[in-house]
Amino acid sequence: QKEVEQDPGPLSVPEGAIVSLNCTYSNSAFQYFMWYRQYSRKGPELLMYTYSSGNKEDGRFTAQVDKSSKYISLFIRDSQPSDSATYLCAIRGSNYKLTFGKGTLLTVNP
Amino acid sequence: DVKVTQSSRYLVKRTGEKVFLECVQDMDHENMFWYRQDPGLGLRLIYFSYDVKMKEKGDIPEGYSVSREKKERFSLILESASTNQTSMYLCASSLRPDRDLTDTQYFGPGTRLTVL
Numbered sequence: 001q002k003e004v005e006q007d008p009g010p011l012s013v014p015e016g017a018i019v020s021l022n023c024t025y026s027n028s029a030f031q032y033f034m035w036y037r038q039y040s041r042k043g044p045e046l047l048m049y050t051y052s053s054g055n056k057e058d059g060r061f062t063a064q065v066d067k068s069s070k071y072i073s074l075f076i077r078d079s080q081p082s083d084s085a086t087y088l089c090a091i092r093g094s095n096y097k098l099t100f101g102k103g104t105l106l107t108v109n110p
Numbered sequence: 111d112v113k114v115t116q117s118s119r120y121l122v123k124r125t126g127e128k129v130f131l132e133c134v135q136d137m138d139h140e141n142m143f144w145y146r147q148d149p150g151l152g153l154r155l156i157y158f159s160y161d162v163k164m165k166e167k168g169d170i171p172e173g174y175s176v177s178r179e180k181k182e183r184f185s186l187i188l189e190s191a192s193t194n195q196t197s198m199y200l201c202a203s204s205l206r207p208d209r210d211l212t213d214t215q216y217f218g219p220g221t222r223l224t225v226l
Binding site for chain 2: 006008032034041042043044045046049088092096097098100101102103
């Protein structure tokens with residue numbers, strides 16, 4: 001079983017839709033949970049960070065972590081064409097190493 | 111603003127050549143990382159360094175080596191390039207966790223390497 005599983009999509013939605021992106025992980029030692037966004041031909045950039053179960057909101061973005069189910073989600077409300085990108089979940093244990101999901105390609109159509 | 115720069119955006123090399131990829135960060139970060147990104151495989155860690163002259167193998171170190179002589183610079187070396195090393199190479203840097211609880215990694219724009 002891979003350490004982090006992420007549906008690669010692609011996912012195509014109309015502008016204004018609510019988007020749900022998900023990852024599952026296998027190692028209960030993972031403590032820190034992140035979502036990175038990567039625009040085409042750019043490096044990833046951190047979008048959301050959380051270290052506890054529950055929800056964390058930042059504008060139109062909500063990160064959700066359920067440690068009991070080893071499941072993390074990113075919700076995007078009122079999606080915009082500028083949200084079109086690849087979204088990568090990333091999980092870290094106690095060392096420096098991030099384990100990334102494979103990324104989900106999202107397209108928001110005007 | 112943190113800036114991570116990589117020496118080339120695009121690079122074409124021949125099989126057997128020695129290839130150097132350079133990465134420089136300007137924010138006094140302790141940690142630096144080299145990843146490769148391939149379709150269907152995602153981001154995979156090749157090597158990372160948590161201090162000058164210190165390095166640790168990541169998940170796929172075979173065929174690669176690294177050098178960190180100065181804190182701001184981290185080099186990835188392909189001793190003898192092969193076609194299966196054609197990929198997007200991404201460098202990243204971060205502060206020590208005790209200096210940044212989020213342990214954010216800041217990425218460069220990537221180098222797309224093609225080995226013919």
